[in-house]
Amino acid sequence: MMSNPQAIPLEVPVRRKRNPRGSLNKEVILAEAFRLCREENLDELSMPKLAKRLGVGVTSLYWYFHTKDELLQAMLAQVSDEFLQALPDHSGLTWDEHFRRYFTDMRRIFLANDVISDFLVMYTHVSMIAPGGYFMSRLNREVGILMDAGLSPQDATRGYQAMSTYTTGTVQKIRQVRLRGENPNLKMFPVDDLPVMSAIGAEYPNLLLTSEFWHRTYSTDVDYEFGLNRIIEGLRSLIP
Amino acid sequence: MMSNPQAIPLEVPVRRKRNPRGSLNKEVILAEAFRLCREENLDELSMPKLAKRLGVGVTSLYWYFHTKDELLQAMLAQVSDEFLQALPDHSGLTWDEHFRRYFTDMRRIFLANDVISDFLVMYTHVSMIAPGGYFMSRLNREVGILMDAGLSPQDATRGYQAMSTYTTGTVQKIRQVRLRGENPNLKMFPVDDLPVMSAIGAEYPNLLLTSEFWHRTYSTDVDYEFGLNRIIEGLRSLIP
DNA sequence: ACCTGAACACCGTTCAAGT
């Protein structure tokens, strides 16, 4: 045992060895932030966690992004791009078939990529898509297809918004269930529990009749397509 | 100046005077929690803030609610009740007129009460409505109206879900805009800025044609009703 | 049985450094 006559603390705090000058930049921070979101989720993204994964001091991040919100905005821009790139482009289809494909594709992209959903449909503290070029050219094209089908400019706009809102609405419900860690395939009623179901059925006959069709998420793929087709048929009824 | 020979700290920490025994209970905590949510919003609800408003120690709250989530669940139960109470009951209407009223009423309640929206459409960490009595009797009734109109049990269920998802989808978009402190009436394009609009119009003619119809929230009241009517017309097309 | 503060591990962010 060594004596310690001058009361110098035995445990000298281990100072992280200083990282070299150009080791950090916006790109590597963004990439690691996305990796974190993919492994956990957007709610779990924090500056300290991110810094630890990168092996840098927390405050180093603030040199590149002055606030967490600035980082989120940069992520949002990248996510919007990725989303629009992933959305396929069809041609030569009738207007109704076009929108069936367009929105089921959109929904598929959201459901296959939770980070995209979190940024583009769930969250609120990241402000909406800045009308950049590609986004506007898409909108221009889609609303044009509805006008070519015979809808007025106003009805075309409203029609697009209705299909879009319905689509993101189903995505939101599924994402909520996933975030809660519940099984998205769960039904709403205990259809296999016969005593319970017959008790329900005694009081609520229509729920017994429909019990197998209610899902926690409110929307299987075919349920979604049913709803989308209702909007499309409803739009068709406006065409002279 | 008084001397302080025994090094007793001059500033004795002001101890809060102990609150009497029965001063706190679940009801007053819940009431204050709702007041806080109404004045700020659900995101701003924290245990320390709530305790300070009640004039009690933070930890006192944990005697009545073991976690913050337990408090949120209790609030959710109360909010669900309030929501279902507020939702009017019609009768003697045709099925299509019934659902027009039912869902515009639902939307009106959400938009008039942000706390209800936050619990029932925005949030995710509070798990969904436990199928209590009144909720199930409502569902039983509504799906019955669709079946009476001539839809199959499956289509009736899907139809209800489509209208419901579309409705909460529009509410979510509006709440997001409000939470960001933006003006919900703002249009998407700067329609009054003629130079900018003509530049947009040169590249995106359909957006120029429809520019006045795009809103940040994606849904004015009439836009919403347009979409709802599309679903209703789409459902009508399934009736023999 | 009910109410209390101290304490802990987390946040986002600021600041005054070091190199």
Place this chain on the structure above:
DNA sequence: ACCTGAACACCGTTCAAGT
């Protein structure tokens, strides 16, 4: 110009008390 830790005001929650 870039990287650093100490420090601050916030969280939710635990614990060992006090009455």
